Amino acid sequence: MKEPDSIRRPQRMAEPFAVAAVVILLVITGFVTFHNTRRLRAHTDLVGHSHKLLGVLERIESTIKSAETGQRGFLITAQEPYLEPYYEAITAIDGLIGELESITKSDPVRYAKIAPLQDLIDQKLDELSTTLDVRRQAGFESAQTLVATNIGKRTMDSIHDQIAKFRRSEESSIARREQVAATTYWTALATGLISTVAGLTLVVGVLYLVQHNRYRAEKYAIALKVERNRLQETLDRARQLESENAKMDQYMRTFLEQIEDYAIFAMDAECRATTWNRGVLKVLGFNEADFIGKDIRERIFTPEAIAMGIPDSEFATAAMLGSASDDRWMMRADGERFWASGISSVVKDKDGKIVGYSKVMRDLTERKRDQDQLAELAAKLSEADRRKNEFLATLAHELRNPLAPIKNAIQLMSMSELPADTEELRQTMARQVEQLIRLIDDLLDVSRISRGKIQLNKEVVNLSNVIKAAVEASSTFIEEKEQHLRLAFCDQDVFVRADPARMTQVICNLLNNSSRYSDSDCTIDLSLSVQADEGDRGSAVIVVRDNGIGIATDRIDEIFQMFAQVDDSLRRGNAGLGIGLTLVKTLVEVHGGSVSAQSEGIGMGSTFTVRIPLADPSEETVAKHVATEPLSATKSFKVLVVEDMQALRTIMARLLTKLGHEVEVAEDGLSALEKLSESIPDVIFSDISMPGMTGYDLARKLRERDATANIYLVAMTGYGQSADREQAHNSGFDEHMIKPVDITKLQSLFQRLSARGDRP
Structure with a gap:
């Protein structure tokens, strides 16, 4: 060599x-x-x-x-x-x-x-x-x-x-x-x-x-001879390849000319067409005589693109980067516009000098129209979803407004001695009001799930206490249907890191679901145990089992889907909105757990199993030793209720008076400011949506005045989104309560204010 x-x-x-x-x-x-x-x-x-x-x-x-x-x-x-x-x-x-x-x-x-x-x-x-x-x-x-x-x-x-x-x-x-x-x-x-x-x-x-x-x-003399022979062989092979390449070029030229779906052509350095195929005729509408030798920039680009300098920019990009895509509206020979998808590539000689360009184009007008229609449909669906969420929030607000005086009136009645038949009617109304409130909350949770807005306030909690709270909330429905609830807890305390309110909601929904789809005198079993998982801390296992109507085996996988119903005809009188189990699945999964359903078929009952990861042992120790300080006795406060709805204003005033507080009322923000010129209350409960002056405006004005800057302000509204809470706090409210306000929350609020001792 x-x-x-x-x-x-x-x-x-x-x-x-x-x-x-x-x-x-x-x-x-x-x-x-x-x-x-x-x-x-x-x-x-x-x-x-x-x-x-x-x-x-x-x-x-x-x-x-x-x-x-x-x-x-x-x-x-x-x-x-x-x-x-x-x-x-x-x-x-x-x-x-x-x-x-x-x-x-x-x-x-x-x-x-x-x-x-x-x-x-x-x-x-x-x-x-x-x-x-x-x-x-x-x-x-x-x-x-x-x-x-x-x-x-x-x-x-x-x-x-x-x-x-x-x-x-x-x-x-x-x-x-x-x-x-x-x-x-x-x-x-x-x-x-x-x-x-x-x-x-x-x-x-x-x-x-x-x-x-x-x-x-001597060695090089031999190698030179071998090299000479090899060079001769290479030369012979090169000549053969040139012949084959010429045949291949002719074949490719013929092949490209036969392609009709793609316009494929070459240009010189001045963008004048040098080749043509049948795709140019089909896609662009030019025959060979009208295309070869012509500057394609002024023939296939739209006037708007030419005015914006897009053709020159495209070929400059191709010269710099080697290629440039050109997915845009182009123009046929007859002036018709079409959506073209293609690419322009630069052609250089061995010295790197640009000798021309090549271009491949395809007519994708139909696909473009389909994509535009899909984009328009997606925008409409997004707008519809936004309007749906706004509607649900407005619906919840409008439903809570009339519910608030009803619930407060029922709670006010519970604070008086009533005849037995009247008390039975009151309890029935209370249960139905709670059911209606729960349906409203579920509707809003559906909205939060669709927007990914579920928020958790996690802490280490004892699941036994959570289950007891859920049982207390669901017991009235179970007792009303004369059903039996059996509890089975393990011997040890079971601690998990969870949002106690959301976990209570999970268990309540499962109990209510079992009660709703079970007949009178049936039995509902609720158990809590611990399952050891290999390589992990283990899981808390909550099982809710009933002997109700059961679930068809072919519908087990659908039961956790939104708005799914076990039976749309026979049991419609007992059915809810079909979102309770969807909420259960979502809430359990955001806690890092899982939920499953089992049933042997119609009439065989159902079993729902929830698994939640156990808390870290060190966190359990801390939770066991957290002391709960007893709240001091509630003292009497001067309270001003600002509410434009006369019924709620009256019932709220009577309820707070019954709790031992000195209460005044105002029908709007201006009336409230006039009341404040006479007397300064300790606490103000204010509606948000009021004529003339909103609750937000009232809160800001009160915070601006030295005399009223330290009043404890509580917002009462039917809007319960996180954005509503944030806006209330930004306006100056100390607390945000959702209508109808439960009497227990009012008592808890005044107990906390009494324990503070200084400013309410």
Whole structure:
């Protein structure tokens, strides 16, 4: 296989580089060897000069000693032959000094040491000459006296010291030079060895490169032959593919031309059509002659799109991103508009230059119309659902208004001694009113479910207490039908994290459902137990079982659907709205639980099972130890009732008076403000929807005045949505109560206000 030039070029250059490296190494080695040899020779010469200098110094010292020896012999014997060493020394000393000067003249430092030495030698020779003259002329004693002065000895000692210093200096210099010479020797030896090894390595490398290049050249020659054969095969294959591609292009062109549902065509860089297929005729209405070579932008885009620059923007997007969708209204050749779905794509050459565009379009006008109709229908359904929710809220409000005085009147009657037959009638009315209130609440819960507005106020509660509250609420209906309710609780307390009001509603709906679809003298069983779940804390299990009419096995799955009824004909007199079980299922599931129904068929009774996750054990402990502080006795309050409905206003005033409070009434907001100018109450109960001034307006005005800013304000309204509660609190109300207000809630309110002690 052929190697790239970027790889082969370094391989071709490696051999000359290696040869050049060998030559350079040999030159460097010769230069280093020459330099080291010169240094070694120079230091050897210097060492020789130093040894020669030491020899001269030794001869000078020996010559002076010989002169001194000859002097002593003559002083003792007075015979001239003893002076021969003296005369020889006198003759030799000048030559030695000259030789010393010759050796040191190239070194100023050493040369400077000769002058002091020569002075000492001259002094010594003068002393010797003087002593000899005294011996000849004055005799031995005079000469002995002169010698005894030690002048000669001191001079000789000085000469000896000077020569010793000179000698030590030279010996030190010799040692240094010998060390340098040795270092130079070993350096030259190491350099030569390294150079030799490096040279041999480079030579071996050059030989290897030569051999390797020869082998590679042979290998590439073989590979080149193989590559040439392969290239020929590729060329033959390419020619074959070109022929096949030409056939395929012709086939695709024919195929695309036959497609009628899609308009598929190509354009040049100026958006002029260069191809045509039958889809262009069917979708756009252009025949080939009227289409090819024409700028398609002004032929298929609507005038509005052209005015907005959409065609240019679409093709600019395609040029930038590669493609652009164009789902929009387009125009046929006859001017008819249709909804087109398609895509425009850019076509580039190998250099990335735009050479044209392609476009695929499909007529989806019918689908667009269907989608528009569906969207319109969805909007209408959404509006209908909104109106339904508004209607339910308004209906609940309008039903609660007349119910409020009825319920309050019935509760007011319960606070008086009544004959037995009258009390029985009162209880019947009370039950029916509660049933009607529950139906209204269920209607509103349906609205909340459809909008996902179910809100939970969860806390850790004992299910036994919840069940007891539900039984108390449903007992009147069960007793009225002379049915029997049996309870079965487990031995332990069962705690769950739940909204107690909603859980009570779940159990009430199940009990009421069993009562409604069971005959007189039937039995309803309600049990509470704990079921251990693998890998979890377990579940609380509530089972409501009856021996009533039962459920057809083929309708078990429908029973929890909205407005589903067990029997639409035979039992219609007992049927509710068909939303109770739907509420049960929704409320249980938002608590993380489940509910199921079982029945063996018509006449076999029904069983409903609710499972709720148990609370965390630590939360159970906290719940068990929460102490309930008893409420203090209710004190008397000054109360103002603002209500435009005369019946409710009167009944509410009488009920509050019966509870021990001082009550005044006002029929609207303006009347209430006039009453407040005379007396400031502790608590104001105000309707919301009143003529002239709404309850919200009244609350805001009261909060703005210093004298009335601290009055405890309670909103009474038939609207019970979360938005209504929020608006009431934002307007200044302290509490929001839904009509008809139960007497127990009124008593609880006044107990809480009594317990506060400060502002109501």
